[in-house]
Amino acid sequence: MGVSGRILVVNPNSSEPVTAAIEAAVAPLRIAGGPEIAVDRLRSGPPGIATQRDADSVVLPLCDLVARDPSDAFVLACFSDPGLHAVREAAGGRPVMGIAEWGLLRALTLGESFGIVALSPASVKRQARYVRQMGLGARYSGSWPVDASAEDTAGDAVRGRLVEAGRRLAAERGADVIVLGCAGMAGHRRAVEDAVGRPVVEPTQWAVAAALGALRLAAC
Amino acid sequence: MGVSGRILVVNPNSSEPVTAAIEAAVAPLRIAGGPEIAVDRLRSGPPGIATQRDADSVVLPLCDLVARDPSDAFVLACFSDPGLHAVREAAGGRPVMGIAEWGLLRALTLGESFGIVALSPASVKRQARYVRQMGLGARYSGSWPVDASAEDTAGDAVRGRLVEAGRRLAAERGADVIVLGCAGMAGHRRAVEDAVGRPVVEPTQWAVAAALGALRLAAC
Amino acid sequence: MGVSGRILVVNPNSSEPVTAAIEAAVAPLRIAGGPEIAVDRLRSGPPGIATQRDADSVVLPLCDLVARDPSDAFVLACFSDPGLHAVREAAGGRPVMGIAEWGLLRALTLGESFGIVALSPASVKRQARYVRQMGLGARYSGSWPVDASAEDTAGDAVRGRLVEAGRRLAAERGADVIVLGCAGMAGHRRAVEDAVGRPVVEPTQWAVAAALGALRLAAC
Amino acid sequence: MGVSGRILVVNPNSSEPVTAAIEAAVAPLRIAGGPEIAVDRLRSGPPGIATQRDADSVVLPLCDLVARDPSDAFVLACFSDPGLHAVREAAGGRPVMGIAEWGLLRALTLGESFGIVALSPASVKRQARYVRQMGLGARYSGSWPVDASAEDTAGDAVRGRLVEAGRRLAAERGADVIVLGCAGMAGHRRAVEDAVGRPVVEPTQWAVAAALGALRLAAC
Amino acid sequence: MGVSGRILVVNPNSSEPVTAAIEAAVAPLRIAGGPEIAVDRLRSGPPGIATQRDADSVVLPLCDLVARDPSDAFVLACFSDPGLHAVREAAGGRPVMGIAEWGLLRALTLGESFGIVALSPASVKRQARYVRQMGLGARYSGSWPVDASAEDTAGDAVRGRLVEAGRRLAAERGADVIVLGCAGMAGHRRAVEDAVGRPVVEPTQWAVAAALGALRLAAC
Amino acid sequence: MGVSGRILVVNPNSSEPVTAAIEAAVAPLRIAGGPEIAVDRLRSGPPGIATQRDADSVVLPLCDLVARDPSDAFVLACFSDPGLHAVREAAGGRPVMGIAEWGLLRALTLGESFGIVALSPASVKRQARYVRQMGLGARYSGSWPVDASAEDTAGDAVRGRLVEAGRRLAAERGADVIVLGCAGMAGHRRAVEDAVGRPVVEPTQWAVAAALGALRLAAC
Known part of the structure; x- marks a missing residue:
């Protein structure tokens, strides 16, 4: 139809x-x-x-x-x-x-402050600019880099680093929602959520x- | 299933x-x-x-x-x-x-600054508080009251006032997206959009x- | 009269x-x-x-x-x-x-950035929303939960946890004023102030x- | 005592x-x-x-x-x-x-957005800086100058201009609370409030x- | 050397x-x-x-x-x-x-709130995003389009529209500094400044x- | 000439x-x-x-x-x-x-978030107020005091503390640009930049x- x-x-x-x-x-x-x-x-x-x-x-x-x-x-x-x-x-x-746009918007409905798991320090900077551009700075706890390429994140070896980034965002930055900052990380959503104990958004x-x-x- | x-x-x-x-x-x-x-x-x-x-x-x-x-x-x-x-x-x-939550989030993806068609001056105040609570003040042009009850807005007589509110938000407040600030207004979405010439969100x-x-x- | x-x-x-x-x-x-x-x-x-x-x-x-x-x-x-x-x-x-309203307003006159001693993680979230709703986010260092009920805070056993929360807000979040985030904590104001070395507001x-x-x- | x-x-x-x-x-x-x-x-x-x-x-x-x-x-x-x-x-x-500090804080408890009746365009600029310094920009509708000296404002002749400034702040800037931006204006508080129909704060x-x-x- | x-x-x-x-x-x-x-x-x-x-x-x-x-x-x-x-x-x-970056930064040192003379409604939207991205929204009065191409602005015929835009930004949006929002407008800086009575920045x-x-x- | x-x-x-x-x-x-x-x-x-x-x-x-x-x-x-x-x-x-004004504006062009090396806790408070007054809070990571007088900072003995402050601002506050918060610190700019690995602005x-x-x- x-x-x-x-x-x-x-x-x-x-x-x-x-x-x-x-x-x-x-x-x-x-x-x-x-x-x-x-x-x-x-x-x-x-x-x-x-x-x-x-x-x-x-x-x-x-x-x-x-x-x-x-x-x-x-x-x-x-x-x-x-x-x-x-x-x-x-x-x-x-x-x-x-996907960044909608990942962040969804995160706003799951908690007070979101953090982003980022690929690299350069991604962290781009995300800081983008969050400001969207006017969402009041809800942003920060980004944490895992030092991986997009393709790396689609594999299993990176999972521990994603979990670690989520934990740091929660414990040190006060994030109560985590957004996965790369499409390649999609397969790890549930594992990170279970390990970190915070909602995790796959954008x-x-x-x-x-x-x-x-x-x-x-x-x- | x-x-x-x-x-x-x-x-x-x-x-x-x-x-x-x-x-x-x-x-x-x-x-x-x-x-x-x-x-x-x-x-x-x-x-x-x-x-x-x-x-x-x-x-x-x-x-x-x-x-x-x-x-x-x-x-x-x-x-x-x-x-x-x-x-x-x-x-x-x-x-x-x-619906306010998601109406506003959708509006963020359709323009730079949203305005809300409100029922009354009291609604305008509640909306101002809620937009701040959501942390979206940087994207908010304001609200415009039509002095109607929720039930009024479900009827035809109010349409002209909704259109007028949308026009004022666009022309005087710089809104480039309009959000309908009451569920009862839903049936007027397309008419307001056509008359105002800006995207209108039915929340x-x-x-x-x-x-x-x-x-x-x-x-x- | x-x-x-x-x-x-x-x-x-x-x-x-x-x-x-x-x-x-x-x-x-x-x-x-x-x-x-x-x-x-x-x-x-x-x-x-x-x-x-x-x-x-x-x-x-x-x-x-x-x-x-x-x-x-x-x-x-x-x-x-x-x-x-x-x-x-x-x-x-x-x-x-x-009392939240006036406790926060008073805090604005005693330092640059206030922190709130909260009952629980759920209170922390409510406070984050309320601080944004009041439009005071630029002066907010965060909230720290003591995992107590309101009634607990009216007793003596909680005092050490209140002091600890105040110290963490000062040292880790940069708060230079502390607000007691429950009416029940009132009797501890001076003790927390003396221990933390920052002004403490009883709201x-x-x-x-x-x-x-x-x-x-x-x-x- | x-x-x-x-x-x-x-x-x-x-x-x-x-x-x-x-x-x-x-x-x-x-x-x-x-x-x-x-x-x-x-x-x-x-x-x-x-x-x-x-x-x-x-x-x-x-x-x-x-x-x-x-x-x-x-x-x-x-x-x-x-x-x-x-x-x-x-x-x-x-x-x-x-008095600016406390006048603005009181205004926060009477409405969503405050406007200030200012002496002059130079006062308007100082007020803009001060509101930002206090971190209250999210609640500020603006200031309106009456082109008077402090001493002028203590007399009767200025009252009409104060009322006019209050009305403009309400109608054109959306202020729902008015703050008198000079100590000399104190004697006009009630008259401005009655004429404008919004709470007026004498700081x-x-x-x-x-x-x-x-x-x-x-x-x- | x-x-x-x-x-x-x-x-x-x-x-x-x-x-x-x-x-x-x-x-x-x-x-x-x-x-x-x-x-x-x-x-x-x-x-x-x-x-x-x-x-x-x-x-x-x-x-x-x-x-x-x-x-x-x-x-x-x-x-x-x-x-x-x-x-x-x-x-x-x-x-x-x-040039946008430095034009806006210079404007911050000349007044409290800047406005931008824009080419078109599409430029207005890009400028709104960019001002937010730079984190300068607290100092931004808005942009006013003159409906011209970059090349148009390098000619004489557009000058009246630039002056009009500057005046509207000052009178209706409260801008006390004007930034020329296209490199082609450079030759009109002094004329706009003289006509509007506000500092004008050529970026x-x-x-x-x-x-x-x-x-x-x-x-x- | x-x-x-x-x-x-x-x-x-x-x-x-x-x-x-x-x-x-x-x-x-x-x-x-x-x-x-x-x-x-x-x-x-x-x-x-x-x-x-x-x-x-x-x-x-x-x-x-x-x-x-x-x-x-x-x-x-x-x-x-x-x-x-x-x-x-x-x-x-x-x-x-x-110099604060221009030091901060320059910093905005070198990274996403600036930190300031401050003389003392009292300077930290003044800087917090000034950053808000300038409307730059969205780009500010914080200030770190070195507990020195202006004259101290012109000598060699303070260099280690300046480096340490820069490192803390980078590591704990996420600053990607450092601003020297006293004119007396000028001679240490390059040394701090080399040691911290972030751009350092001499204001x-x-x-x-x-x-x-x-x-x-x-x-x-």
Whole structure:
């Protein structure tokens, strides 16, 4: 049915393990009568978004991809929300959701102060800027780097570091909600939540849930 | 299937026209294979939430209703988000979404500064407090009262005043997104949007969309 | 003389030891020619305000008490300031002061950044919301829980934990003023101040002082 | 009795009409058995605090006055709160209250957003800085200048301009509480309140009420 | 002398009139013994930065230009500060200054609240995001669009609209400093200042002054 | 040439070692063809600005000095920016730059969050107030006292404590830029930067660079 439509979740990096983690994370949002949810990676993207240049380098490719793709809604599945506003221009009114944006918004409903598990010190700086840009500084406890690449986070070896980061954010910064600051970390959500004892938000899931809502509500 | 579950949308006032407006607003979120979405009113509630006492008077009844209701998730469909945190205690871990909360969060993704169409000057004050409590003051342009009751807003006569409020928020306060500050206003969303030329958020829809997401994601 | 009037200090919980602590705390504000200061407890209240439901459960009883009580001003002596705005509606223009409100305002005049000694982690969350609601986040160092009930704090055994919380707020959070986050803690003010070496605010005292001022100034 | 003590209210300017206005404003706070309340002007002060230099010029004289005066508490009765922190150093632990400080704090308890009636555009700038310094920007609607000297405001001719400023702050800036931004305006409080229909705060009254509270509570 | 070095001011758009306006604006900062100041345009850039895509499209070209250019410091002369952080990565430690960044910082020293003359409603939104990202929202009065392209602003016909925007920002938004929100507006600075009666900041000048400072101070 | 003009850097304290440190710090900003840069101390000033009274005591002498001095621009070289706004009134339109002001603004361009190395706990409080007054709280990590006088900081013995303060601000408060909170610390800038591994800002240098810019741009 036309109402149901199609959501394209784009991983702005070209990593297959990260894409697979995203694929698994969003699967529960596929509903019989609901929108198709497709996941793809930006084949021309870098293997991970590590530097600011990496983030900026995918903006035009994402704009071009969205401009020519017939999907009804889009999710940018990188926690830097690269090119979010430019892609919205390219989408011609179709919904475009950023995962950092929706991960942080969801966190606001689960506690008073959120912390973010970050890839690296450079990610910490980008997140500080982004939280301020969103105007959410009053709810932000800080970010904690795990010194890993996006692709690393899709593997098992990093789990202990994610848990440690979550614990430090809770104990030393007073975070009562943890947000996973990379799409690749999706498979560790429950383990980190169980170990840290605080709600943990997997951001791609919430951006897709929002896209689903936007699609259903577009006609009314 | 158990995963799909049931969302109960509770109108904390006892007004039938307001409840009918809510019912119509959330209908597009009923998806084959997705959660059941039930809408009910608090029969013991006041006809509308006008005073702070009205808002506070429904908290314990809402807690009691949620504690004994077997639904899997709840939406409190009054823009004062009455008793949101107490109801969460009563829900024993089941998701509870407030419509002001989610209406404002959705607005953050549609523009830089949101304004709220309010029922009355007393509502304007409550909204100012709530926006500060959520830590969203940096994105808030203000509220504009239409001097109507909740039940009034479910009728046609109020539409012109809603449009006028939206226009004033845009022109005089710089709002680039408008949030409807009462569940009863739901039926006017598109008309206000068309007349004002800014995105208009119907908050109950987004609280239900969030509840739907929470239900689907609860098991993973 | 009519000008002097009567201030009713209501302890929203039913605890006798907490009420006795309040009684002792406000005694110095009784002045020969000044207002009568009466202290009472809400007999229908819970033994302490521990949960959000506890806080919300006393709102209507407090409104009703104030509506029928002939006193000239009221102080709500629970640090959750339960029902402050609803009670103001019920008071018909007579002053109603909250102890959290006035404790925090007094703290602003004694240092740059205040910390709050809290009963429990749940209180910490309520305080975070309330500080944001008041718009005072720029002056807030945080809250530190002592894991005690309101009634516990009126006894001697808790003193060491109050001192420890004050020290942690000063040393780890940079608080240069400490606010006691429960009316029951009143009897420990001086001891905590001496031990921590920072000004310590007993909030009920300052709400009563404000009520006294409001009464004297009401006619001019 | 020693507990009662003496509060010295110092008008940092040398104007007799302003001093007389202060004298009248604080009279209701004289209570049998309560502290003596003396009012004086800084004879070496300028006729009014108009420029930043005026404000800064009275700091050392105020420090010296307080250091050698045996009063138990002090109120600095100029809305620039000149030298508040230096005078506190000079007071050796005795309470020193600023009228801007306490006028703004009182306003926080009467509405959501306060506006200030200012003497001049230069005062508006000083007030903007001071509100930020206090960390109260989230509650501030702005200041409105009446283009008058401090001494002018103690006369009758200025009343219409004060009312007009209050009305503009309410209607155009959304202020729901008005603070009189000069001690000389004290005699107009009730008239402005009646004309504007919003609570109006006379700041010297509230600084004296706070000094009274501090004196009574000093020993406990 | 090596210390003096070379500053390259890059206009990220390809417009010759805009580049000429920049050239004239920075001329007074050329000092006999000081750094060389070169001005160039990004020949591959769009004729003006109007959309978010325009802004994002110049990031990689700017990074590449800076990476291979031997200048000692760089100024990005577009008020969107496009790619500021990515270009800093590319500059290998050499100073990179954004004109929005330095225009806003200079404005903070000239008044309490700044307003920005913007090209278009889309620029207004970008500026709102950028002011928040910089954490300067407490000093921001808003932006006013003149509905012109960058190249338009380098001509004479736009001057009246710039003056009008400055006047509206001062009168309706309370701005006491005006920032010109496009490098092309540089030639109108004095005229707008004279007409509006408020200090007006030409941002490229202050970014170049900062680059000059950074170069002189790099060795110590 | 008239354009070049003369900048007078005034050390508000009378300390010769502090003045010598300032002299050395600003030397690189002397450019052939650029403004003369003179450094002097306020001979009537205290040996260091330790108390709030110290800071306030130099305001009128600074105003008088500036009013009668024929220099074209002024820098107040004390991190309390004493009398900044009064001195601006006295300067009759000539630029007056504060070193705290410009040190903090420069820091905003080097990282996300700045920390300040302070002389004493009293300085920490003044800095907290000043950062709020400037509206920069969203970028402030805190201040760390070294328990030294201004004159102490001009010597070698204090260097280890400065490094330690910088390290604590980085590690415990998350500062990614360090600002030296006293003009006397200037000679340690590079050593602290090398030891801490974060950019370190010497504030007098940036206030002088800004004065230089203002002088060059005054005529256009």
